[in-house]
Amino acid sequence: MVDTRLNDLVLIQYGGWVRGATMSPPCGKIHMALRFKGLRCRVQNVHSPFQARRASPRGRVPVLIVGGRVVEDSAEILAALDALQPDPPLLPPAPELRARARVIEDWADEVLYFLAVWFRYGHEENFRRVVRKLFERSPWFVKLLGPVLVRRMMRRRLSCQGTGDKQATAIESEFCSALDAIQSLLxxxxxxxxxxLSSADLAVAALLDQVDLPEVTPWPAARIQERALLMAWRGRVRALCGNAAAGDALLPPAAA
Ligand SMILES: N[C@@H](CCC(=O)N[C@@H](CS)C(=O)NCC(=O)O)C(=O)O
Known part of the structure; x- marks a missing residue:
């Protein structure tokens, strides 16, 4: 029997994205985990690192409040969800599989993540599509200033991490190799x-879902969709966890 302790869980996330879904891969990972476990959760959207800082000194999301305890970082949050409701598990109990899950999750969070960030913010045409979506309902001065600030912040991040200093062709070829590597692992x-299914699947699928948005990032979306094995796996993950990038991962709130 699934435990649904509404109000025990609050997820703080970047929201209000395409079709009202979360726009953040690690936030999407948490949506998928909650759905997999059948847990319900209240969601609070933030729209800037300044707002996120009210929940977390790092100014990063996701943040999950579990019975009043603040848990940061998506990997820590998955572990907290497993502790809260062990069945079905996200982290495999066997130490070797657990270690593999950790390594794949870290690769998704730290390598795939920055490729996705580049496709959104480093690629000029996609950047214009992203900011149009991000600021479509903002007042005129935010529409004007927002894109300038987002461009500066995200490109500085990309450059410090290294991806931002690479040629577009190198990043595209890295992305294709990553997709092929996932197919080989499968x-x-x-x-x-x-x-x-494990935390490794959630981390990778949540990342790919965020660039499989043809209206925003058509090139990586097409590269994903042309890989049959990847699509079949993603279908299995979605059957269990939904698609957070399309806004259908979280279970609907319980009736009052
Ligand atoms: N590794 C962290 C990444 C968290 C993260 O960087 N979140 C982004 C949203 S996708 C964020 O809050 N960015 C705001 C900022 O960098 O100021 C996790 O998995 O939770």
């Missing part, structure tokens, strides 16, 4: 670690 398996 092989004949249903999920990245075997027959059962």
């Amino acid at each position: 092989g004949e398996q249903a999920f990245l670690l075997g027959a059962r």
Whole structure:
């Protein structure tokens, strides 16, 4: 029997994105985890690092409040959700599989993440599509200043991390190699670690969902969609966890 302790869980996230979904890969990962476990949660949207700082000194989201305790970083949040409701598990119990899950999750969070950030903010045409979406309902002065600030902040981040200093062709080829690597890891398996879904699948799928948005990032979306094995795996993940980038991962709130 699924536990649904509404009000025990509050997710602070970047929201208000395409079709009202979250625009952040690690926030999407949490939506998917909550759905997988059948947990309900209240969601609070923030729209800038300044607002995020009210919930977390780092100014980063997701932040999950679990029974009054503040948990930061999506990997820590998945562990907290497993502790709250162990069944079904996100982290495999066997130490070797757990280690593999951790390594794949870190790769998704730190390598795939910056490729996705580049496709949104480093690629000029996509950047224009992103800021049009981001600020479509903002007052005129935010529409004017917002894109300048977002461009400066995100390109500085990309440059400090290294991806921002690469040529577009190198980033595109890195992305294709990453997709091929995921297909090789899958092989004949249903999920990245075997027959059962784990945190590794959530981390990778949440990331790919955020660039499989043809209206915003058409090039990576097409590269994902042309890979049959990847699409079949993603279908299995979505059947269990929904698609946070399209706004259908979180369970609807319980009736009052
Ligand atoms: N590794 C962290 C990443 C958190 C993160 O960087 N979140 C982004 C949103 S996708 C953020 O809050 N950015 C605001 C900023 O960098 O100021 C996690 O998985 O939780």
